[in-house]
Amino acid sequence: MKIGILQTGHAPDPLRDTLGDYDRLFHKLLDGHGFSYRTWNVVDGEFPPGVDAADGWLVTGSKHGAYEPHDWIPPLEQFIRDTQADGRPMIGVCFGHQIIAQALGGRVEKFAGGWSVGRTEYSMQGRTVALNAWHQDQVTQRPEGAVATAQSDFCENAALLYGDRIWTIQPHPEFDADFIDGLINTRGEGVVPDDQLRGATEALTTPTDRMDIGAFMAEFFKKERA
Known part of the structure; x- marks a missing residue:
């Protein structure tokens, strides 16, 4: 199965050189599930020729806001709507989560409650799941028909x-x-409150459920659909 990665941002240069860009992080997360990949850097204006260029689509994170007036955002929103109409599976993460919601009629805003950074626990369909977060923007209004399957007191x-x-x-x-440690040191200081950066640093050695969610993502892409 070929996964098309719509890359909507780039990792900070020091992290890209050592840990890889955002698309490479997904290659590692989904390793062993039999996927092949092609990346389109939509943040740089590079788009697929159509939704049939891959079997499934993944929209990455970004430092940008979904509501910002970048030239590449309207065509990305249209591509998302075209993918939904076509019926191919699609997954969005962080900015990807937000831009898909916005494209389908939801609302994304800079959250008045501030940042979520580092290891964070969520209630997900009856169990507690811990994942690393790095965001201030949130989906504050769901599109019609969208169902929330995870939440926290903050999000x-x-x-x-x-x-x-x-x-x-x-x-x-x-x-x-x-990667979170790298973000703390390259994008955190002066942007995220110091106490949150300290808390995120202290939690770096505490395990998360990232690989379980990676396995869920792989199953979501591959599952049989009518």
């Missing part, structure tokens, strides 16, 4: 399901402790 719409073909999540299953 009401932490994961959304659209029928059985689109699933999105606000935190980052692709971010391991090394």
Whole structure:
């Protein structure tokens, strides 16, 4: 199965050189599930020729806001709507979660409650799941028909399901402790409150459920659909 990765941002240069860009993080997360990949850097204006260029689609995270006036955002939103109409499976993570919601009629805002950074626990369909987060923006209004499948006290719409073909999540299953540590040191200081950065640093050695969510993502892409 070929997964098309719509890359909507780039990792900070020091992390890209050592840990890889965002698409490579997903290659590692989904390793062993038999996928092949092609990346389109939509953040740089590079788009697929059509939704049939891959069997499933994955929209990455980004430092940008879904509501910002970038030239590449409207065509990305249209591509998302075209994918939904076509019926191919799609997954969005962080910015991907937000832009899919916005494209399908939801609302994304800079959350007044501030940032979520580092290891964070969510209630997901009857169990507690821990994943690394790095965001201030949130989906504050779900699109019609979208169902919340994960939430926390801080983030009401932490994961959304659209029928059985689109699933999105606000935190980052692709971010391991090394990547979060790198973000703390390259993008955190002066942006995220110091006490949150300290808390995220202290939690780096505490395990997360990222690989379980990676396995769920793989199953979501591959499952049989009518």
